[in-house]
Amino acid sequence: MARIAVIGAGMGAMATAARLAVAGHRVTVYERxxxxxxxxxxxxxxGFAFDTGPGLLHLPAVYRDLFVKTGKRPLETCVDMxxxxxxxxxxLPHxxxxxxxxxxSRGGVAAALDGAFGQGAGERWNAVLGRARDAWDATRRPLLEEPLPADRRALAADPYPALRRSGLLRRRPPTLAEVADRELGGGLGELLAGRVRAYGIDPGRAPGSAAVLPYMEQTFGSWYVRGGMRALATAVHExxxxxxxxxxxxxxxxxxRTAGGRAAGLLLADGSEVAADxxxxxxxxxxxxxxxxxxPREAVPARGPDLPSRIGLFLALRGARPPGTVHRTLVHSPGLDVTVLRPDDPATRPDADHEAVTVTAVCGTGGTAAVPPHRLLELAGQAVPGLRERLLWHEAHTPADxxxxxxxxxxxxPAPALAGDGGRLLYPANTTAVPGLYLAGGWAHPGGGLAHAGMTGALVAGLIVEGAEFRGSQ
Known part of the structure; x- marks a missing residue:
């Protein structure tokens, strides 16, 4: 039985802790x-309640696997999903x-897009996501299920099999924005670009492989935990x-702390010391x-200073949530997209005559001046008819929060890791040059998001339990 000290009680850290404890280790989590x-x-x-972080879960199999591997009760008996x-x-107002x-539903999506953009739109959309599936198949294991290899050339090249129609695209792989423009065009291309922007990724700089993100959503679905996504965190903690x-x-x-050239424990702010293997x-x-x-250089994220953050508004509305309301709406606007979440969940509102709505937008870190609340309200009104008249109060949730x-x-x-762009969109490996020190959570391979952070649990636990021979989850 080894002593494991875990820094932080985020989702990736807790997923790692649970797996290590099942393997017989004594695990203690230290959270500031x-x-x-x-x-x-x-x-x-x-009486209103709002998620302050992710509002939906993609790739729920990550947490299903966590609960199967760490106990007798599966995920579905612990949360209502x-x-x-x-x-x-x-x-798209414009x-x-x-x-x-x-x-x-591939066919259902195609039919809906044909109705909105004209015949053939659904076929073009599914063709792009079909190429995104090829990128997913080519990189799924090394990008998501295996420790980051020392030789990262396979993940440095863009796996998206782009249509090459111009000299420009023959010289270099296309960006996601170019894929959206050349293979979809117009408002249909904006759907693809906007879905990627919602992850905090700039389509004008991201490789075509970013199309795997909407591919994952369409293929594996988007899931909500009743009672709010906080209920998922509570289930993992329990x-x-x-x-x-x-x-x-x-x-x-x-x-x-290090001793003998390897990590040996922690020094806490109160001066106490913690020994760990x-x-x-x-x-x-x-x-x-x-x-x-x-x-070591590889232990520090290589991302630049333009990391994204989020600004949100929690809206308390009078009046019942109308029947047939869609849970998630993306309002596309030049220079700013907003995501509007309207869960059909009694746990989020004081009674059936009120509604709790969350509005979020990607912004830069450190400030909110570029995204004033009145602009978020204006765009949210495109998704919620009569918003101003129904509004009781709103509360901002800022990057400072x-x-x-x-x-x-x-x-x-942190956004999810992506293949391509010379490997610049990867995160540091879960192992470091300091033996006994491992990285988990959204700032380590394979990056941010609920599912990706949860994947670090399997990777780090495998590396500690099996050592250098570990080759990834099966």
């Missing part, structure tokens, strides 16, 4: 805040388009406790002091 879940929080006021259908509604796309994982809250880590860093490793240990919850500088929110 007062609760678990990281960005997966909940805001409550006057339902697939959103329609999966998403797109509102194109005069308002279309809802069904969940996990599973950790069932497996005898210990949690110490209010425990800020000052240093990762291995350390799992479940937070952005840049948050640890530079003097903490001799950081995200920073307070997660510690990420400026409230940065």
């Amino acid at each position: 805040g007062t609760t678990y879940g990281g960005a997966v929080g909940r805001y409550e006021r006057e 339902a697939q959103a259908d329609p999966a998403v509604r797109h509102v 194109h005069g388009v308002d279309v809802a796309l069904p969940g996990a 599973r950790c406790r069932e497996r005898k994982v210990e949690f110490v809250f209010g425990a800020e880590v000052r240093e990762v 291995s350390v799992v860093c479940g937070i952005d490793p840049r948050l640890l002091p530079a003097a903490s240990l001799p950081w 995200i920073e307070a919850a997660t510690g990420a500088p400026g409230g940065a929110v």
Whole structure:
């Protein structure tokens, strides 16, 4: 039985802790805040409740696998999870388009797009996602299910099999924006670009492989946990406790201690020392002091200073949620897209005569001046008829609030890793040049998002339990 110290109680850190505890290790989680879940929080006021982080789960199989591997009770007995259908509604005011796309139905999506954009639109859309499927098949294991290889050339090249129609595209792989423009065009291309922007990824700079993100949504669906996504964090925390994982809250880590050339424990801010055989860093490793240990270059995320954050508005509305309301709406607007979430969940509202709505937009880290609340309300009104008349109050959720919850500088929110672009959209490996120190959570391979962070649990646990021979989940 080894002693494992885990820094942070985010989703990836807890997923790692639960798997390590099942393997027989003694695991203790040290969290600087007062609760678990990281960005997966909940805001409550006057009987209304809102998710402060992700509002939907993609690739639910990641958490199903976690619960199967760590106990007798499967995920579905721990949370009430339902697939959103329609999966998403797109509102494009500048194109005069308002279309809802069904969940996990290739034919249904094609029919809806034909009706909105004209005959043949659905076929073009499915052709693009078919090429995205090829990219998914080519990189799924090395990008999501296996430790990051030392030789990353296979992930540096863009796997998206683009149609090459011009000299420009013969010289270099296309960006996602070029894929959207050349293979879809007009408002249909905007659907693809907007879906990728919602992840905090710039289509003008991202490789064509970013098309795997809408492909995953359409193929595996979008899922909501009744009671809010915080209920998923609670279920993972409870599973950790069932497996005898210990949690110490209010425990800020000052240093990762080393001895004999490997990680040997932690020094906490209160001066106490923690001995450990291995350390799992479940937070952005840049948050640890530079003097903490001799950081190898590959242990620090290579992302630039333009990391995305989120700004949100929690809206308390009078009046019942209309029947047939779509759970998620994307309102596309030049320079700013907003996502409007309207869950049909009694746990989010004081009674049936009110509705709780969450509006979010991607913004830069550190500030909200570029996205004023009145602009979010204006765009949200495209998705919620009579919004101004129904509004009781609204509360802003800013990058500063995200920073307070997660510690990420400026409230940065990591996006999923992508293949292509020379490997610049990858995250650091789960192992480091310091033996016994591992990286988990959204700031490590394979990147951000609920599902991707959860995948780090299987990767880090496999590396600790099986060692260098571990080749990935089966």
